[in-house]
Structure formats: C-alpha cells, structure tokens
Amino acid sequence: MDQNLESTIALLERTPAALDALLRGLPEIWTERNEGENTWTVRSVMTHLIHTEEENWIPRARMILQFGESREFAPLDREGSVRNGQGKTLEHLLDEFARARTKGLDDLRAMNLTTEDLRRYGRHPSFGAVTMSQLLATWAAHDLTHLHQISRTMAFQYREAVGPWARFLGVMQCAGHSASA
Amino acid sequence: MDQNLESTIALLERTPAALDALLRGLPEIWTERNEGENTWTVRSVMTHLIHTEEENWIPRARMILQFGESREFAPLDREGSVRNGQGKTLEHLLDEFARARTKGLDDLRAMNLTTEDLRRYGRHPSFGAVTMSQLLATWAAHDLTHLHQISRTMAFQYREAVGPWARFLGVMQCAGHSASA
Numbered sequence: 001m002d003q004n005l006e007s008t009i010a011l012l013e014r015t016p017a018a019l020d021a022l023l024r025g026l027p028e029i030w031t032e033r034n035e036g037e038n039t040w041t042v043r044s045v046m047t048h049l050i051h052t053e054e055e056n057w058i059p060r061a062r063m064i065l066q067f068g069e070s071r072e073f074a075p076l077d078r079e080g081s082v083r084n085g086q087g088k089t090l091e092h093l094l095d096e097f098a099r100a101r102t103k104g105l106d107d108l109r110a111m112n113l114t115t116e117d118l119r120r121y122g123r124h125p126s127f128g129a130v131t132m133s134q135l136l137a138t139w140a141a142h143d144l145t146h147l148h149q150i151s152r153t154m155a156f157q158y159r160e161a162v163g164p165w166a167r168f169l170g171v172m173q174c175a176g177h178s179a180s181a
Numbered sequence: 182m183d184q185n186l187e188s189t190i191a192l193l194e195r196t197p198a199a200l201d202a203l204l205r206g207l208p209e210i211w212t213e214r215n216e217g218e219n220t221w222t223v224r225s226v227m228t229h230l231i232h233t234e235e236e237n238w239i240p241r242a243r244m245i246l247q248f249g250e251s252r253e254f255a256p257l258d259r260e261g262s263v264r265n266g267q268g269k270t271l272e273h274l275l276d277e278f279a280r281a282r283t284k285g286l287d288d289l290r291a292m293n294l295t296t297e298d299l300r301r302y303g304r305h306p307s308f309g310a311v312t313m314s315q316l317l318a319t320w321a322a323h324d325l326t327h328l329h330q331i332s333r334t335m336a337f338q339y340r341e342a343v344g345p346w347a348r349f350l351g352v353m354q355c356a357g358h359s360a361s362a
Binding site: 004006007010011014015017018019020021022023025026027030054094118124126127128130131133134137138140141142144145147148149154155158161162163164165168169170171172174176 | 185187188191192195196198199200201202203204206207208210211296300304307308311312314315318319321323324326328329330332333335336339342343344345346349350351352353355357
C-alpha cells in the first residue's frame, strides 16, 4: 500500500478510541462549554466529526473515482451538522463516531485504491483541483485539527483557574487560526 | 470534594489512556518527527510528561503544604527531561507515563486536601505567589497544552500531503505560542 495512505489509515483507526478515552464520562465543564460566541463545544465538534464522516470523505473519494474533475464536490454544511447533535449525549456521539469511522475505513479499503487512483483529480467548490491523495491526507489532518480544537476548548475553561500559569501555557494563547480550527 | 479539583482529577485520570489510544503502534512519521529546529517530537513530549509527573506537580504540592511561600519551587529542567527518554520506545514511555500518573493521583488523593489547603500559597521561581488550587488546575491544563502540541506536531507532517487544504486547517496555522506549547 502507498506509504502515505498507510499512515493515514493508522491515524484514522485510532482517533475514535482516543477521543473516547479522553471524553467519556468527563464533567460537563470540559465538554459542554465553548470558547465564546459562535464557537463550538466539544460536543459540537463530535457532531461535526460524525457529519463529515458520513457526508464528506468517502462521498468525495467516490466522486473523484466516478467523475474526476468534471463535477464539483457538494459544499459541507458545517453548522447544520452541529444542529444534528442536539439532544444526544456525548456518549451517544462517541459511539456514533466510532461506528461511522469503522464504516468509512471499510469503504475506503473496499475501494482498493491504486497509486494511479491516488493521483486522480477532483474539484473542490472553493479551491478547485485536488487529488485523491490530498483528500485522504486531509481526512487524517482533519482529525488532528479537531483534536487541537478540543484540547484548546477544554483548556479555555481553566483560563482563570490556572492563575499566572496562563501565559506559560501555549494552548491558552491559541486563537484557533481559522473557521475550520 | 471541591468541584474544580474533581474536574481536574477527572481529566488527569483520562489523559494516559487517551494518549495510548492515539499513539501506540502509530507509524514513525507521526511520532518521531518534529516541527523543525529546537522543537519536540511526540516522543519528546511523552518524556516531558513523565518528567513533570515525577518532578513537578506532587513535589510542588507538598512544598506548598510544608513551606508555603517561604521556599521557592525548584525550576524544571525541560530539556533534561527530554534527554532522559533517549533509547526508550514510545510504547515504553506510554506505559511509564500511565504508571507515573496513577502514582501521582494516588499521592494527590492521599493528601486529602481541604478547601483551605487549596487556598494556600507557594512561591514559583518565575512569577511568585501561586495557590495550590492554581497548581492543580495547571496540572490538568498542562496535559491539554501538550495534547494541543501533539496534534499540531503530527499535523505538521502532513502540511504538504494535504495540498490546498492546508490553509483551511486551523492546526496548520498554529505556531505554538510559547516555550511551553
């Protein structure tokens, strides 16, 4: 298998269990609070991860195989995905994410992608031509961007509790950097 | 128990298993590469976490109980801690961290800290008076700052692989923010 794809899958396989070990049963101060107006709670992030698992990665990979650059990917409804999680417990969302990820990886493996497939192009609605390889690498990096966001959102809840240590903790200086943080 | 202390312990209990689920068995591209000169690999971060577990949190909490503000905490040798990990596998470090954390939490519980103890002051070598409560909150936030760093360091390895997605991924814009990132 392509070395990059192997590293991507190795990470994708581990994220659900890592989030489960970190988050299941945590007090709500860590999981139900955000970083201020128009920011996400940890629970919102989990809902977003489930949504992208179902609507984004595998559907886009299939579009590349089927249509190449001739059709644009559907844009992702980021806020809609978060509304879908309302009324579900965090534990429910962790289970749902684990199941969705298992299915996504099964689907990916069933594609039996060749080196040539990884070089195929699709068309992103915002920035045009992207390869299958870039899409799949982004799937893994997207896990990391949200793990980064989760650790920052959690740390934000302790910004006063840590007193003078706040300025020595990198995570408390992080402003998020982008809409996809 | 003090509500803050309860939240702190809940997080501290979960970090070793979360890091284990994320990191054990990952290909070295994720764990043995850094973000450039004078930055840490994931393995270095694990060594640092073990070192702070042994030298920092509980020893400082004991100093607060014993000496209050009359004695300064010993400064932490950050780079020394990283040298200690040389020659150990990541798996070994994950086990060592889990054991050190269990011991640290046992020691913390054995202190039976009262609300009054949490308000006691100690003296930090860089920024002076700090309370027991701030020290213990920082223990948890320190886990988060390094989880934030780990996710960023890992994402850095895919900065080229993701192609045009790089500028939409918050974690790839993160510069670390501090020496303690």
